[in-house]
Amino acid sequence: MKPLLQQIASVYLREHEQELGNMLFVFPNRRAGLFFLNYLSKMIDRPLFAPETMTVNELFARLSNLQTADRISLLFRLYAIYQSLSKKEETFDKFAYWGEMLLNDFDDVDKYLTDAKQLFTNVTELKQIDSLFDYLSENQIEAIRRFWSSFVPTSESAKQKDFRATWEILYPVYEKLHTELLASGEGYEGMIFREVAERMQRREELPVEWSRIIFVGFNALTPAEEKLFTYFRNNGLADFYWDYDIEELEDSTNRGSDFRQANLEQFKPRYELADEETRERTIELTGIPSAVGQAKYVHQLLRELYPGNKEEYSSEELMKTAVILSDENLLLPMLHSVPQELDKVNVTMGYPLSITPASTLIDNLFALQRAIRQKGTQTLFYYRNVQIILQHPYLLQLAGREAKAISDSITQYNKIYIPAEEFADNELLAALFVSNESPRQMAAYLTKLFRLLLQRLQTTEENTPPVHLEQEFLYHCYTAVNRIEGLLQNTEIELTNETFARLMKQLISAVSIPFEGEPLAGLQIMGLLETRGLDFENVIITSLNEGVFPQKQSAPSFIPYHLRKGFGLPTGEHQDAIFAYHFYRLIHRAKKVICTYDTRSEGLQSGEVSRYIHQLKYHYRQPIAEKIASFDISFSKPETVEIAKSEAIRQKLAPFLTEGSRRALSASAINTYLDCPLKFYLSTVEGLQESDDVEETIAASTFGSIFHGAMEELYNTMKGRMVTAEAIDSVLKSPTAINDAVALAFTRSFLKKEEGIVYPEGQHLLTTGIIQKYIEQLLRNDKKLTPFEYVASEYRFDERFALPSGKSVNLKGFIDRIDRKEGVTRILDYKTGSHDLTVFSGIAQLFDKEEKKRPKAVMQTFMYALLYQQQQGNCTVEPGIVIIRSLFKDADTKLYCKPERQATPVDDFNDYKEEFSAAFAQCLDEIFDPALPFTQTQDSDKCKYCPFTVICKR
Template sequence: MVFLEKIASVYYQYHAAELADVIFVFPNRRAGVFFQHYLKKMVDKPVFAPEAITVDELFSRLSSLQTADKTGLLFRLYSIYCKINDKAESFDHFVYWGEMLINDFDDVDKYLVDAKQLFTNVTELKEIDTLFGYLNENQIEAIRRFWSTFEPMQESSKQKDFRATWEVLYPLYETLRNELLQQNEGYQGMIFRDVAERIKNHESLDIEGKQIVFVGFNALTPAERALFRFFKYRGIADFYWDYDIPELKDRVNRGSDFIQENLLEFPSRYTLESDEPEERKISLAGIPSAVGQAKYVSRLLRDNYSCQDGEQPDDTLMQTVVLLPDENLLLPVVNSLPECVSTVNVTMGYPVAISSAAVFIDQLLLLQRNARVNGDNTLFYYRSVQQILHHPYLLFLMNDTVNELSQQILRYNKVFIDKQDLAENELLDAMFTFCRTPKETMAYLVAVVKLLLQAMQPAEDEPVERQMEQELLFSLYGMLNRAQGLFDQFAVEMTTETFRRLLKQLMDGLILPFEGEPLSGLQIMGLLETRALDFANVIVLSFNEGVFPTKQSALSFIPYHLRRGFGLPTGEHQDAVFAYHFYRLLHRAKTVHLLYDTRSDGMQSGEVSRYLYQLRYHYRLPIREAVASFSVTPRKSARIEVAKEGIIAEKLAKYIMPHEGKALSASSLNTYLECPLHFYFTTIEGLNEEKEVEETIEANTFGLLFHETMQELYKPFVGQMVTATAIDGVLKNVSAIDELIALKYTRLYLQKDTGIVHPEGQHLILATVIRHYVMQLLRHDRAYAPFEYVASEKAFHVSMPLSDGKRKVNLKGFIDRIDRKEGVLRILDYKSGSDQTTFSSIEKLFHTESVSKRSKAVFQVFFYAMAYLLQQNDATVVEPGIVLLSSLFKSDFVTHITRKENRQQKIVSDFATIQEEFASSLTQVLDEIFNPDIPFRQTDDPARCTYCPFTVICRKENEPIDSE
């Protein structure tokens, strides 16, 4: 029998007829449910069931005080603080230590400490013996050790600050208690103390005609001990301790700290059967991942507890507990459970703080944080807007509206969006409202969540997930409503940042309880929920030092030595409690799996819990140990090839004359030379990266603005001679150039068809840079003048025969600029990037082995020159050139293309001299593209994959390609 089953057996044996007159008191509610389950299995005739309650419920029943709202306590405490201290700091600073004070006051009351004496300033050490004579020597020594550091002649500024703060603590404590008592309210410690003081004053407690049985306790507070004594002396109490555990009979074990005292003062009426020792199988697994632990649990359930996917698990799952010291692993564990685990009971509840509802609140707060007011207009930052629009709530409620708004943001490149453009309906109008103060923000959140609740009313046949989202939102709505009431009641001033932290604290404490049958299926618990419960199979996650047991003691204003001196709980007390629960849980288990995270990252050491060493070396228990590892060696990807057959062959045929709908450009051919598969994705299939809003003017937009500005400036000169005087006229009118750049900025970047928006901030800086480039190129043109300006953005569409002589491939493009001087026609290509204006050979322009050996810019302008000659078919001397913006301000700036070969340099002043060689190499590339026997393959150069958007498709991450 397990512990609770033994007690049920004893009381059914001796008190079956009067069970209805017995109240069983447990440390937690779950223990009471399991106790009644065991009792029910023993009953063979109708009886009235006994009452099972928690000790907190018993105190509340015996006290006349109602439990006060914890957040309300913080506001009330600050209000009192302001009345007591004329130089009170702001709520923003107070909120850091206000909650800490409330926890300290709670300890003071539960441990029945004389608050007046605790918070007394000791000015002379001799006062200690007088003030605290009722304490034992060890306690007085602890107090003396603390106050001995405060000698008037040597006090530091921090010590003086401590004394100043210490002086206000008792008035704060006393005033808070009095105000709460006037309203018949109290925090938990006050309720405990109220009952203890009523016992001390011999007041009657309404529990007549009942027997009280306390089950499964260990570390008692003085208030609990007073209550236990009260019922013991009245002869109506019985006590049962789960101390028949070999490891806890070891006085060295911290878990045994409270055993002797409890057994002596509160003995049991009936003797329980001793446990027969059973062999435990304990295993330890180190896993270098938090999620990996969750996956490991799934494997344990399938392999060890007769649980296979597609099968119903046996009853061992009800006897299995998954212990989560770190609640952040709750969702990974639940989501990793095998399909056969159809029933799960989570005593921890679902933390609202990690839900999509909490994410939605965070996004609303971020929206407010990034909003700006421009005159009468409210503007919202596009990233915040997009996050909200793509939240699952809005996608479910108004998917079409959301998609339309998102497309508008992208189409018109809206970095900041006017509220009027988002007010499509009542919910969106409420969401996109700007708040100036925390009070306005609170009202805003309440209004938005209320509208969302109304819109998301689920039907009866809705999936469980939808109903759960409704419950999460409702919990948040209730919390926000309570908080709004406190804001209105106390009118506390705070910054927006403090408001956000306070709201996060409120959400962190919000738990949505899971509903279900607690007596079936897998049990997932925190350590404290296991009190008084026993399981045959125990799986402990995060079995790391610092997590199990936790190394973080509760923050307190009361220094360690004063806590020791007045009998308040310290870190040692926490260690003793943790050790007791751990060894008690392991006592009746048959299999124990301890999982720990082996990673050393930041504050995480990757060290296993100290309890492992105690089990292995002190108690000599056999432990099977394993370390789970994950291979981080890159897997060779299989070569991806796309055959030119079927529908793909049909798509390729559209680039062959007489079809005129499809044509290859210089950039697409450059892509093919870099990676044929990339060419297939972009050119043949038309796949492109998803468009995003440009917060700043990106390189391609920068180049486009320069192109368009130059084209517009030379538009009046097309077909005419351009003189130095004419260019001077353009250079002198700087404001006209700025206005033209603003126009192009409005049309190309902002995507507005009307009006002119002048760039501001960073965009103004970039517009100024464009103007400098424009004017510098005009100065170079002035030096080159006179010349005939032939065309800007000259479109061409030509065909080029393949080597079979039967097919011709359509080619297309736009030539940035064409001008003529002294019988030489220049074809110029503007380049805003870091391109090269030199090449070593035509062969290297078609070189596919390495990115660094190819000049894509030279290839492109040669392609334009060849296309022009194919289209014009005249004897004009064509000189290809590149206007490299990065070289415009250099003294040796030229547009020439230079061939560097065998340490010799030669300017390509007439493309005809290399046209045949270039055309021949290009024909070979085109033959390859349209050869049905050569599939589209990945590049063999991993460097080209670094910034490729299709890497996720290829799964090629800089590893060598498998040649098999």
């Protein structure tokens, strides 16, 4: 079947070939005009003047004496008017949302030529309806009566009173807005429509430049448009062509036919359109349990429609196929799903500016401003916001080295708030990290920043197409910011940065960047409204779900439903009728219609196919090939991962056995091996570690480090001397000494500063206060043991341990505390966790890989005792553990061996030395045994918090 536009082009070329240059063709959208001219050009074999084409909105703007007003400036103007009339102290922040809604309502009121005074009348008695609205039909009057019956003054609620109070000033607001806009020669779209309609009603002559005006492809007309059509018809200038020759729309019960009869009767075409071809249409419906999955399915459909190479298909051939996106969020997945062979693609929807990196940067900058802290004259920025901005693509490209250095510094020194001075060395970073207290400052800041970004990108060496695209994004954002900055400078209205952020978001969300390329070439990807007046052989409609197609939600409105219905303003039923018309018109001339819908039922999503499919199937008896696409998901048993000790891996293990090498095993590494050999391999042999992150609060590991550091600082003054009760009392009686020791440890362990001392504040002060209490209690416990000799704190050792196999292993460690009393040397390890055990059943338990609660701390302390004896010679060593969390209820530091019921304290390591040394050597031998691979633990509980689960897929 011939497309409607092609038929009209053929008729007018035949009847008015020489007059076409003086004619105007009016379409529902610009794209229809482009397609029409394309059809016309292919029928012409000699030079001719082409007719002018435009949309009906452009025609109204051409005929009007008013200029289109800026939307944001309209909102400011409306707020000033509302404030002057309502006498309410309402901030612009609160007004902004419903001010937008009111502008939309005023737009409808004007386009539908509604009597605003009558609409916004305060009806105090129901009997007034009959006299006030006698020009309306009975159905309209009944709708108005239904609404106002709930607002009878005798039973008004507080909300009803608020509604009436606002409702009473709406007409004065509407009237004053009109007066001010007319005085400045401006108007919003609906006002321009009404101005032209009223001039026609007053029989004023409109500035018509054409010999004939042809209206093509319209359906639901506003009263203003009806007046325009009637004016040109009565003056003998107009011709009308409707796309109503559709079987389904001849059915009066079909909502899509609501406007058909009236339009055909009022506005008849001059020429008969003849399309003698017969239609052979097939319809397919596929349910897919995924939104993005539909885009991937379209890839397969396009492959089937165009199976050959791209050279085989002309642009004209590709133009016969349209992909309709009911859900605009599928635009990007769809663009990535188009086969590479189809290199000519035209996207009519444009690329939303709101999803570009430039828009994301604006959101990040507003978030940065919200979290700023002022400390005296110093401006501090919250680290999370700083790091997000430093990792933004623009910053990585234009200041990557400086951004990385600052980001690394934040992580390394655990900076929560970063002063502005740290960004001063780079012009771009210095312009970014600035405090802005007011919207005017913020607007100037954004304008300056985007200008700087554009300049930097223009001078970048990598002047590639992606850079050009980023410049386009930045330019549109710069234009939006510049526009709103100008508006803010010309208004005295006060608003917050939050409202300014919302206005910016609203302004940016309305901008769509057109894709470069020939609009009349290639595969067409478009929204439903862009299809008006166009016909395609192959139509692919995605997201054909109820609630999406047609859309369930209607635009928010201050005018209640019954009043809208009573005064003939558009309602939900009106939108349903428009959707139905577009659907049936779109598929009418298609040879192949393929629809997909999302079968998932979750949240507000029903997984139900659109009502139009049911109508086609059951009411019109159209054959529909239906199928459900499914994904083959099988849960295979995870394979056990093991790493054989190949030659390459043995070479990586060799440094641990080489004397003088820096590679050495610690007690925690050996414990890791006993828990999971694979984890040992990844962390110790390969050196894979989790990336560092900033600690906002003091983590458990840092808590322990601060405790260790403070204890070392306090006891360092007594190192190598006899500790007496008086010496400990002097420390306990000096809170400053303990406080300074904790602050110093906080500076070194948390802030990672090697010089100076920073006293904790806020939440950190609470945590360090707890550490201070633990230290005081440990000192009290130590006082009971006095006198004793304090040997060392954080004692480091590096020892080589000989194995029966003849190998020697490099071992290292830090002993938290060594003291001596009555010839017995105590080796103590501080433990901050609650899971550390001081009781064990025997040496075998310390090396049992299957043991769920293996006493790791005991194994570590025994290892320290073994190596200390090896270093210092044979002496009496008592290993022990200080459980910090138990200091207030238990001062015992001893280890206990409990093979059965009776627990025996470990007073002398020599009693366990031989057995432990043999088991320890066997464990180390196993680590370096080339025949034994590094295997994965079988205990999945040990994998819960392991950072390597992504690798081993446990």
